[in-house]
Amino acid sequence: DTAVSQTPKYLVTQMGNDKSIKCEQNLGHDTMYWYKQDSKKFLKIMFSYNNKELIINETVPNRFSPKSPDKAHLNLHINSLELGDSAVYFCASSPRTSGSSTDTQYFGPGTRLTVL
Amino acid sequence: AQKVTQAQTEISVVEKEDVTLDCVYETRDTTYYLFWYKQPPSGELVFLIRRNSFDEQNEISGRYSWNFQKSTSSFNFTITASQVVDSAVYFCALSEARVESSYKLIFGSGTRLLVRP
Numbered sequence: 001d002t003a004v005s006q007t008p009k010y011l012v013t014q015m016g017n018d019k020s021i022k023c024e025q026n027l028g029h030d031t032m033y034w035y036k037q038d039s040k041k042f043l044k045i046m047f048s049y050n051n052k053e054l055i056i057n058e059t060v061p062n063r064f065s066p067k068s069p070d071k072a073h074l075n076l077h078i079n080s081l082e083l084g085d086s087a088v089y090f091c092a093s094s095p096r097t098s099g100s101s102t103d104t105q106y107f108g109p110g111t112r113l114t115v116l
Numbered sequence: 117a118q119k120v121t122q123a124q125t126e127i128s129v130v131e132k133e134d135v136t137l138d139c140v141y142e143t144r145d146t147t148y149y150l151f152w153y154k155q156p157p158s159g160e161l162v163f164l165i166r167r168n169s170f171d172e173q174n175e176i177s178g179r180y181s182w183n184f185q186k187s188t189s190s191f192n193f194t195i196t197a198s199q200v201v202d203s204a205v206y207f208c209a210l211s212e213a214r215v216e217s218s219y220k221l222i223f224g225s226g227t228r229l230l231v232r233p
Contacts, residue, residue, distance in 0.1 A: 031218050041155075041205060041226050048218035055218040090161060104151070105221060107161035 003027050004108035006091050012114045013081060020077045021111045023091030031055070032074035033092040033105060034066060043090070049074050081115045088112050118143045120210050122224035129198055130232050137193045137227045139208030145169075149211040150184065150191045151221065156204040164206075167191065198231045205229070 004025045013019050025032065033056075034046040048056035052068045063079045078085060091108040119142040129135045141150065152164040165175065167184050175182045179196045195202055205226045212220040 033218070035221075043207065043221075043223040045220045048220075050218055056220060058220075088159065092161075104163055104166050106163060107153075109160045112159075 004091055004093055004106055006089075006108040006111050008111060009109060010112050010114075012116065014116055015081055015083060017081050018077070018079045019081060019113070020075055021089055021091075021113070023074045023076070023108055025072055025091075025093040025106075025108075027093055027095075027106065029093035029095050029106075030071055031094045032068065032071075033094075034074065034076050035090040035092060035107075037088040037090060037110070039087070046076075047074075078113075081113075083115050086113055086115045118145075118210055118212050118222050120208050120222055120224035122206075122208055122227050124227045125225070126228040126230070128230045128232065131200060132197050134194060134196050135198050135229065135231075137195075137206050137208075137229065139191045139193065139224060141189050141191065141208070141210045143189075143210060145212075151209040151211070152182070152191075152193050153207045153209065154204045155207065155226070161207070164193075195229075198229075200231050200233055203229055203231045 007022045011019060031050045033048045035043050036046055037043045046058055046060050047066045049068045051071045065077045068074045088110045090110045092105040094105045095103040121140045124138055127135055148169045150167045154162045154164055165182055172184050172186055181194045183192045205228045207226045208224040209221040212222055
């Protein structure tokens, strides 16, 4: 019954490695997002996809590459991990926004990434 | 630029006290949405409320209530008769203008609420 799920929940890895975080939503939503929460709890958007198309791409290093195989999945691949990438990464989804309405974003449980 | 300010970094209350979490926002948009999310110690982000800029009616949901005042650009959140389970970090957020079918949530820095028994 999980609405937005992420795997893994915890990820510990060495600097320089490449890793992926997976996100899936079963809400039938068209739009998915990645947010980063740093050690001070500050939350900032990284990307958004609508129906597999990249819509929002914040100032994120090229080492971060989102991939959406279908509208229910949005994965985040990170190359050449750095110490500063340590954070909690949240996936979210929202229904297709129509007219002037803005729908709610529902968040996954988060993935805590630790780079050693 | 859009901005959300939660000036209270941490609040500590004793169970059954009422507590208000402040949120002040800045935006040039005439249409926008405001949100509150709760992040309990387990870490997930739980949606609490969404309010659009045209609806200034206060809202009450059980022990939770929200006071939206456009004149002061504030969207404050009150918990009545707080309980230990209310202990969490609470985030206020503002939706930035839509880009096609997506929009950014601009989050405040969060207020950590500790409810002591």
